[in-house]
Amino acid sequence: MRQEHHHYHDDLQAVDDRRLNPSQATDLDTIVSRSRRQVLKGGLALAAFGLFGGSLLGCQRSTPGAQPLVAPLMGFTGVAAQTGADFDRILVADGYRAEAFFSWGDAVLDSAPPWRDDASQDWQAQLLQAGDNHDGMHFFPFEEAPNAHGLLVINHEYINPTLHSDGFSYTELQDGRRQRPLDQVRKEQAAHGVSVLEIRRDTEGQWQRVSGSRYHRRISAMTPMVVSGPLRGDRRMRTASDPSGTEVLGTLNNCSMGVTPWGTYLTCEENFHNYFVNRDAADHASRPTHQRYGIGQGQRSAYYAWESVDARFDATPDEQQPHQGHVNEPHRFGWVVEIDPFDPYSTPIKRTAMGRLGRECSVLSMGDDGRMAVYSGDDARGEYVWKFIPDGRHDPANRAASRDLLDSGILYAARFDEDGRGHWLPLIWGVQGLTAANGFADQQAVLLNARGAADILGATPMDRPEWVAVHPESREVYVTLTNNHERGDRSPLDAANPRPNNQHGQILRWREDGADPAATAFKWDLFLLAGDQPGATDAEGQPLPDNLIGTIQGDIFSSPDGLAFDGGGRLWIQTDSDEEAAHTVNTGCNQLLCADPQTREVRRFLVGPRGAEITGITWTPDYRTLWINVQHPGISYPASDGHSRPRSTTVMITHEDGRVIGS
Template sequence: MLSLPLFAHSGGRSALTCEYRCGNACAHEAPNTSDNEYFGDVAKGVLSRRGAFKAGAVMAAAAGGFAALSGTAAAAVPALAASPGRPVPGTDFEPVAPNTQDALVVAKGHQQNVVIRWGDPVVGGAPKFDPAKQTAAAQAKQFGYNNDFVGLIENGRDRWLMVVNHEYTTEVQMFPAGTYDANNPTEEQVKIAWAAHGLSVVQVEKRRGGGLEAVSSRYNRRITLDTEFEVRGPAAGSKYLKTSADASGKRVRGTQNNCSGGVTPWGTVLSGEENFHQYFANSDKVTDPTTQARLKRYAIGTGTSTRKWERFDKRWDVAQEPNEPNRFGWVVEIDPNDPDSTPVKHTALGRFKHEAANVKIARDGRVVVYSGDDERFDYIYKFVSKGKYKPGTSSLARRHNSALLDEGTLYVAKFKGDSPAAEIDGTGKLPADGEFDGTGEWIALASGDKSFVDGFTAEEVYVFTRLAADKAGATKMDRPEDIEPNPVNGRIYAALTNNTDRGAAGKAGVDEVNPRNGNKNGHVLEWEEDHGDAASTKFSWRLLLVCGDPATADTYFGGFPKDQVSPISCPDNVAFDPYGNLWISTDGNTLGSNDGLFSVPVEGPERGHVKQFLTVPYGAETCGPVVTGDFVVVAVQHPGENGTPTAPTSHWPDGGNSLARPAVASVWRG
């Protein structure tokens, strides 16, 4: 068993989760050491916050583009006004109390089932799961480890293709006690981990009485670290992507650390490669100073890696293959309806630690993709295509619309507050106008082969996007994670999980969009593109939630009475139900309870009324969420990861003395 230091971790994560999920990112110096400017002063000529949002909402509704937004929920329906004391439709449930049970605890009056768990068969010929006899060949046919994003694509009446990301592996938890030596893993154990990464495509059907079940299908598919990907877009063939195994720079083996994602309007899935940095070794042995600086900005591993993969394939050894890390950190696209298709890495969307990628169609038909870089003090991005979207999900429409992601303009966000700097004091106290709010602009980084950043070629902007955004003066954020457009009101919502380094000595201080020092509980950002047009380069914003214990002075719940909300900490993924209510899953709750899934209306007198719908088992993280009018789907990641094989803290979902297994569950009223 690997001995892990007991230092303070981001949020409420265990040391084990920090080590294997993100390479102890929170224990190391944040890689963004740029000194780009901040804006805390009053912006002159800014629209009032209420006027800006009201005008944007009217224009967005007039544009009528919301039906083009695909997602995991049912077709959007008009938002319904709430009456005081009456729950908004979609949030009519009794909140679940905070707890630390080793169970999936759901709102009263609801039932649950496990749809699929780690090791369950996905493709034909998959053997029955046996952790004591596991092989790489078996794992490549079975459901992967640590499920994160879940997307559903309709495939008939009460039938969907479910796409699930497998973010990372925790080898010390995957093998029976005493069979895995973290300092000397076997080659087979390493190859099992390669096969446990990637994505799964599984057909699911609605069961009689509610809930989903996985079924055998010709569409079922596993994508792993051995699956070939096509590199497309302006950086395809770049000298920075070429390796000894791929002289073309256009073919990459595998995808890893796929965190969240999104279902496109044309019926494919975009998935973000996030914490890829931790898998590589020996970046400190690279002698070229320019290459070394680029590796450092992406926090590529020095010395020996945690998993020791470099012992079995030189591509994980940066000293031997300095370009291999550049082949990860992209948005990837898969086509679940074509199980023989080659997945794609889209370079036009930039390279960083993508939490997700979600699509909105602009008023003129161009495709807009939003993505956050999940790192302390990193940035929010969007891409606007050059070409226009063609409605439909046929194979022809899928090919056309996928190609739109290969040419367009990549932007990074710059935020400005509308309150005097003196009113943003780092305590979380609201400014005099009663909200954290302001305006912002999208700064163009590159378009096609043209760079807008001094000293960077377009090729360098796409491959080393973080450094280009530093130079452009983007706003440093508190770990921007999932970002999604609301299909009902047209606004964009982003989860900013936490940043305990905010305001620390030598680190960036507070600004109105990141208003708390030592921000351990995170916040939720809402913005409206000018005129409701996703292609606009201007926007107005406000914070919907400043998370934490409602009893403390540094929290805010959209103006809703704080004594009536559920405590919420460390927002991670966001989703929407058919009514346009926001649903938030958490990762790393600091308030002494298991992580969970929460609903929150974004309009009317119930705006900001946070209610906890479920909690996940002990040591687990809430991921994935899909919220429809009939059921909720949630991915339970790393249950019991705060224990050890010899002293387990979870036996979910099978109970008894069984090995804890990440799994996808469905919940329905009944």
């Protein structure tokens, strides 16, 4: 079972992370040459690293009533890396407890049947239970008891073969297509999406799912959703099943997320391209919205083959159907989906003003004047860092007036210059080459092919940008760049992406001019390069090459992914590396780490089971209860008995003395 799962995860990563950006970024040749020379000299002499001589946090804004950061921020002893092939549990810092809280198949709705270890339950049961591959999540507290009662909202990114008793079933057809069983596809669609749970801490201090709650809800790939913003009703959003272009069935590949100050949840559709196929090669090549976003081309889809039983995933044009069949269906995914967790009867909304991306997250930063920025990474090699600035302002005294703020604004892509300055490039039709002559008929076309628009503007291709985190005091912004070991000519070296064979990734940060989220320029530096310490050796005792050496001050790790700040200013880092690869011989299983933004010290707080990504992070408002997700464990977690079916699981972490996590 573990072997089957592990091979699935590797194959899917290879599909998800492939480079789709055709831009050459030739204006960065000078940066490339200088960065390459400095990296090859020894790995530590980085052009961008010395730009500022220290943390940007020295310029913190003054907030009335805010407490200054107290050093040291971290009061726990770091745990050791785990490299054993049979490690099948969680190791957490001394004094802390890590307990499985909510696993794939657990009840969401009260009518859900108990989960079965043989995975024999059907799709109707799955619609009532927790979906697969838990990812981004957030705890929404109730005002009367904010640290003891709230809604836990959890993304379910994709599905593993372990969802079925005997894995994925395919029948190979003579014409090269693959046929899937309808019941398997329906169960897979049901296991995607979002879970909403009401949870409460009981009189003995134990957190429990609240039975009979009106708030419990499962949102899936079959849930109707409203299209809003500039693309609502647009001809490029219309399909045979939705001639109006206003209602989409479902959400897919829900990775990370964001929250709004008006109390809604923003789930992000990341690698949606894996679910579609356009079998007409000439048509596929003529559509930038298919080609640039990696929509499958050929007789079968990239992985799932849902199109064999669900026509809307076959994006091949059909001249005999209205709107050419389902050729526009991929246009209806890749958006931010806004969900009101406090209204179980509300319809999720796809906010098209924010642009169509393989979006990892939607992290909001609020200015003193109510202006906002929503930051995102587009998780593929050579893609971009983004910011959306709504036209309106948030009024905390009138939250209802903010409910449609995300329907109007300007989308920006980032350019990171070699001198440590950066600029936000606006995606506005008719400006800087975003014209009909370059394939953009109107603003809707720009938003639909935001990647292609950023190519023309000269945004900086990045090493797989993923989660973003905003410091609670300074508004300094951090982004994880997970890795890029297939750089090629289309994802060149530069000051922000300085390693030629980037197996370990890096964390980059910037400060908007004036600490204003709506600014269009910023100052940036590299917070750290992940990887081994200088002098490290491989399994045979041989020195590691320079590209595997990082700049971490403290506990080493590979492939940063999840990222979040707590209220005390601690930066929490989650990893998604391949622990069976040669370059992770010393970093081992994936981890949750904590970093001090001022000193750059990093400590390993938790290590997850073999085969798992550590992802998703949220706290109670007092930061004394922490939840994280263990996604796609490889052996038998959370049972950890060596033979049970592994289950993606939300894990709850507390300190035995009730102290603030990490303090």
